[in-house]
Amino acid sequence: MAAPQNHDVSKEKVLGVTRPGIKPDEVLDFYKKWSKEYDKDLDGEEYGGPRKVAQTLAALLGNRRDARVLDVAAGTGLCGQELSSLGFSNLDALDASQDMLDVAKTKNVYKNFLKEFLGPNRLNIEDDTYDGITACGLFCDGHVGPDCLDQLIRVVKPGGFICIGLRETLLHTSENCKTLEPRMEALQSDGLWQRVSREVFPGYCVGFDGVVYVHKVL
Numbered sequence: 001m002a003a004p005q006n007h008d009v010s011k012e013k014v015l016g017v018t019r020p021g022i023k024p025d026e027v028l029d030f031y032k033k034w035s036k037e038y039d040k041d042l043d044g045e046e047y048g049g050p051r052k053v054a055q056t057l058a059a060l061l062g063n064r065r066d067a068r069v070l071d072v073a074a075g076t077g078l079c080g081q082e083l084s085s086l087g088f089s090n091l092d093a094l095d096a097s098q099d100m101l102d103v104a105k106t107k108n109v110y111k112n113f114l115k116e117f118l119g120p121n122r123l124n125i126e127d128d129t130y131d132g133i134t135a136c137g138l139f140c141d142g143h144v145g146p147d148c149l150d151q152l153i154r155v156v157k158p159g160g161f162i163c164i165g166l167r168e169t170l171l172h173t174s175e176n177c178k179t180l181e182p183r184m185e186a187l188q189s190d191g192l193w194q195r196v197s198r199e200v201f202p203g204y205c206v207g208f209d210g211v212v213y214v215h216k217v218l
């Protein structure tokens with residue numbers, strides 16, 4: 001368990017970079033300064049989210065260890081490291097922060113690195129490219145909102161899975177997250193994907209519970 005002092009520092013950074021009203025430019029500046037310390041601050045004890053998201057997707061992909069997976073908002077590569085430790089090697093990383101991607105490169109678990117901004121804009125990726133997506137820690141203030149979901153669905157093959165993890169409280173407090181579930185439901189009503197599971201779990205990040213969703217692309 002991290003020392004209480006370290007826990008307080010980690011929590012302050014997590015709450016700082018996701019504070020209500022923070023702007024996307026401020027978020028990227030924050031990660032620029034934090035990138036080298038991120039893994040030290042958010043070790044497995046403090047941040048169980050990436051492991052949970054990776055394990056959840058891995059269970060669905062089963063024996064298909066050659067499945068092509070895109071880790072969106074990959075950051076320093078924590079989801080990719082977990083997937084790699086589970087035997088997956090066909091992994092790409094996407095993030096808006098070059099500094100975070102530079103750290104992710106040092107992990108030697110991803111094949112391709114895509115510096116892309118997640119939003120309503122079209123991603124520079126062909127339709128139906130991936131068997132699965134991991135998405136951990138991106139839905140929060142100043143980061144990513146539900147307007148990116150259409151693009152995530154577009155780049156996943158029919159039958160593929162999108163696994164999303166976030167801090168559960170943000171569903172009620174963050175402007176970017178309050179509309180997440182309604183948008184997920186609308187996409188299901190439109191026949192674009194189907195909910196497979198929704199699980200609330202402890203130990204997501206700095207003491208907060210998480211929620212992990214899986215949807216199957218139709």
Ligand SMILES: C[S@@+](CC[C@H](N)C(=O)[O-])C[C@H]1O[C@@H](n2cnc3c(N)ncnc32)[C@H](O)[C@@H]1O
Pocket residue numbers: 027028031049050072073074075076077078079094095096097100116117118119135136137138142143144
């Ligand atoms: C909390 S970190 C999560 C990183 C990694 N998934 C993890 O769980 O450790 C959030 C990441 O989202 C990225 N990010 C924030 N806004 C973004 C956007 N609009 N498009 C793409 N990436 C974004 C940041 O650069 C950062 O690397």
